[in-house]
Amino acid sequence: MSDTLTGEQPGATETPPLEQLREIWRDVLKLDDVGPDDELPYLGGQSMQIIQLAVRVERTLGVKLPLQVLVEATTLRGVAEAAVELRRPGAAR
Amino acid sequence: MDRPEIRILGVGTALPGPLIDNAELVRRFGLPEVWEQWIDTFVGTSSRHFALDLESGEVRYSLADLGEQAARRALDAAGVEASEVDLMVMGSATPDKLMPSTVTVVADRLGVDDISTYQLLSGCTGAIQALDVACQMLTTGRHRTALVLGGDTCAKHLDPSIDLAELSLNMQVNAVLFGDAAGAAVLSTRDAPEAPVLRRVFTRLVGRGREPGQTVDWYGWADRHSDREPVTEDFKAVEESAPVMAAEALQELLDDLDWKRTDLDYVLPPQLSGHMTRRVIEALDVPGAEVVSCVAEIGNTANAIPFIQLERAIPEMAMGDRAAGVSVEASKWIKAGYAVEMPDVSTGGV
Numbered sequence: 001m002s003d004t005l006t007g008e009q010p011g012a013t014e015t016p017p018l019e020q021l022r023e024i025w026r027d028v029l030k031l032d033d034v035g036p037d038d039e040l041p042y043l044g045g046q047s048m049q050i051i052q053l054a055v056r057v058e059r060t061l062g063v064k065l066p067l068q069v070l071v072e073a074t075t076l077r078g079v080a081e082a083a084v085e086l087r088r089p090g091a092a093r
Numbered sequence: 094m095d096r097p098e099i100r101i102l103g104v105g106t107a108l109p110g111p112l113i114d115n116a117e118l119v120r121r122f123g124l125p126e127v128w129e130q131w132i133d134t135f136v137g138t139s140s141r142h143f144a145l146d147l148e149s150g151e152v153r154y155s156l157a158d159l160g161e162q163a164a165r166r167a168l169d170a171a172g173v174e175a176s177e178v179d180l181m182v183m184g185s186a187t188p189d190k191l192m193p194s195t196v197t198v199v200a201d202r203l204g205v206d207d208i209s210t211y212q213l214l215s216g217c218t219g220a221i222q223a224l225d226v227a228c229q230m231l232t233t234g235r236h237r238t239a240l241v242l243g244g245d246t247c248a249k250h251l252d253p254s255i256d257l258a259e260l261s262l263n264m265q266v267n268a269v270l271f272g273d274a275a276g277a278a279v280l281s282t283r284d285a286p287e288a289p290v291l292r293r294v295f296t297r298l299v300g301r302g303r304e305p306g307q308t309v310d311w312y313g314w315a316d317r318h319s320d321r322e323p324v325t326e327d328f329k330a331v332e333e334s335a336p337v338m339a340a341e342a343l344q345e346l347l348d349d350l351d352w353k354r355t356d357l358d359y360v361l362p363p364q365l366s367g368h369m370t371r372r373v374i375e376a377l378d379v380p381g382a383e384v385v386s387c388v389a390e391i392g393n394t395a396n397a398i399p400f401i402q403l404e405r406a407i408p409e410m411a412m413g414d415r416a417a418g419v420s421v422e423a424s425k426w427i428k429a430g431y432a433v434e435m436p437d438v439s440t441g442g443v
Contacts, residue, residue: 047131047328048266048329051262051266054125054130055125055258059125064130067131
């Protein structure tokens with residue numbers, strides 16, 4: 001399950017939530033494009049961008065990511081893994 | 094002619110309704126839950142009071158209601174009768190109406206008449222502008238006892254029936270920054286040797302050629318259907334400028350009084366948000382002074398702030414203690430400050 005979600009399944013390239021995250025990051029941060037392992041811009045202090053990302057992630061994936069995950073995220077794959085972890089049944093929200 | 098000493102005879106404040114915490118605010122406005130975490134982390138404000146009931150949307154308190162309550166408390170604290178007040182000055186960004194001015198409505202309720210009244214429309218430095226105007230008028234000798242008021246309410250800007258989540262990010266952030274309150278102080282040139290002395294008050298516009306950091310629009314019959322946003326804020330500009338302007342204001346105050354940073358026992362910083370206030374305190378660089386801050390608890394209460402801070406600080410001040418208050422207004426960029434000193438009556442004054 002988590003392999004599928006993070007796009008690690010053999011044959012699957014960019015499945016949810018990676019593709020959804022990619023769209024969110026491109027929209028909010030006005031990035032031309034961003035690959036799963038591309039380095040993300042550091043968002044320390046960018047509180048307005050952080051809330052926009054957080055709201056879109058909560059609405060799209062139904063998870064409340066700890067904001068620190070967004071601030072410290074280095075790649076979309078890392079964010080996707082955190083989101084998958086939070087979506088696991090019984091995971092602390 | 095010697096400048097008469099202006100004393101703060103009493104301070105009073107009024108906070109409407111119960112404290113609303115972040116969870117309730119976010120729930121009531123239908124914002125995604127992650128907002129609660131964001132307010133905690135990036136705004137640093139945990140609760141606030143509102144003049145309206147968030148469940149029903151009913152406005153429970155007008156600014157005049159809060160102003161009257163604060164004024165009565167200030168008069169009580171001062172031991173001054175309303176009939177002794179011969180000057181009233183109020184600062185607000187959110188008067189109940191453009192006319193009649195809220196200050197005149199409060200005067201009427203207090204039974205005050207046949208005096209000079211002034212109302213200044215301004216953001217967070219409005220209360221300090223009101224203190225400044227009152228001080229200057231007391232200095233002329235034409236007036237002896239002034240009731241100075243400041244306050245704001247979000248009642249015109251918060252509509253619980255609107256889906257806030259669908260509004261712009263700017264409107265959403267504004268909804269979580271502010272809290273409602275009013276405050277008042279009785280200033281007088283009368284002989285009151287044990288009362289704290291208002292040593293200096295100043296305000297300074299520094300916005301020439303600069304875009305406003307905050308705008309609050311108003312509507313009339315002709316443009317009532319306008320889709321202009323009622324409130325806008327350039328948060329980035331505010332974040333960058335507030336600490337610098339606050340530090341400049343404090344320095345100007347200290348230079349003017351020939352006080353050193355180490356002379357300060359209390360500092361009353363701007364209260365934009367809990368997070369910003371922490372940054373401003375660092376910029377003020379007065380590690381020896383006790384910080385009097387209430388923004389984390391009650392939000393940015395704009396023109397009520399100096400009174401709330403003074404009401405907390407003055408009872409704590411020992412003989413000879415010195416306090417400096419600073420404010421920054423982002424609208425067209427105004428910095429302001431005031432200094433209070435507790436007389437050392439054991440040595441015959443300060």
